[in-house]
Amino acid sequence: MNRHPHPRQTATANRARTAAAVARDRFGSPKTIQILSFIAAHLDAAATACISYPNGSRSGFLEMGLALEDVRELITADPDCRFTSGVIEYILAPLTGTPLPELPRLLPASDQFAAQEAELRDRLDRLHADTDAADTDADRWFRAVLDVHSKWATLHISVAVDNRRPYNRARVAKLHLACTTCGGSAFTSPFREEAVCTCGKRQSWADIQVCDCLGDECPALRNIAARP
Numbered sequence: 055m056n057r058h059p060h061p062r063q064t065a066t067a068n069r070a071r072t073a074a075a076v077a078r079d080r081f082g083s084p085k086t087i088q089i090l091s092f093i094a095a096h097l098d099a100a101a102t103a104c105i106s107y108p109n110g111s112r113s114g115f116l117e118m119g120l121a122l123e124d125v126r127e128l129i130t131a132d133p134d135c136r137f138t139s140g141v142i143e144y145i146l147a148p149l150t151g152t153p154l155p156e157l158p159r160l161l162p163a164s165d166q167f168a169a170q171e172a173e174l175r176d177r178l179d180r181l182h183a184d185t186d187a188a189d190t191d192a193d194r195w196f197r198a199v200l201d202v203h204s205k206w207a208t209l210h211i212s213v214a215v216d217n218r219r220p221y222n223r224a225r226v227a228k229l230h231l232a233c234t235t236c237g238g239s240a241f242t243s244p245f246r247e248e249a250v251c252t253c254g255k256r257q258s259w260a261d262i263q264v265c266d267c268l269g270d271e272c273p274a275l276r277n278i279a280a281r282p
């Protein structure tokens with residue numbers, strides 16, 4: 055137990071602590087602030103577990119994994135927390151060496167939102183490329199990363215509202231869906247499992263999706279499903 059934690063463990067624990075501090079500083083409704091405080095507590099628990107395990111024992115990592123799963127659930131439960139579940143991948147990256155998470159594409163109908171999305175993606179790419187800052191100025195670097203994710207999460211909420219507007223329906227369909235045969239984006243849904251393109255091709259829901267939305271969250275799929 056007297057052994058010092060490995061630098062990779064320390065790096066992971068430090069990222070979890072930075073994220074916890076960011077969560078505590080964030081504002082929101084009383085409900086969101088409460089969830090943010092739970093997120094912070096679980097992140098601190100993950101940090102403690104990460105550096106406290108005795109050499110060779112897996113129990114510390116298991117404990118950290120459970121705490122981070124709680125974080126993931128809380129983030130998903132309240133989008134107003136303005137975290138993405140990518141935060142967990144950043145925290146684990148020094149230990150696992152897995153690639154840093156990308157922002158899922160929002161594919162907004164509005165040009166203004168598309169420009170904002172491109173700008174955030176660009177900022178994040180530059181931060182990911184700056185591995186020097188990630189190592190030597192870790193706290194500031196991770197705060198900047200979390201700031202991009204926070205702005206993306208806010209944009210996600212606005213885009214979801216805008217993409218649901220009836221006058222955006224055709225544009226949204228074009229961005230999110232494509233027929234595997236003709237490339238068109240006008241589908242009907244006479245069958246439960248399939249969509250039918252205007253060219254006559256029957257396809258599964260997954261086959262026509264060219265976006266990063268999860269099935270139920272895709273505004274274009276929802277528009278088709280809403281039709282009789």
Ligand SMILES: [Zn+2]
Pocket residue numbers: 233234235236237238251252253254255
């Ligand atoms: Zn077609």
Ligand SMILES: [Zn+2]
Pocket residue numbers: 230263265266267271272273274275
């Ligand atoms: Zn979609």
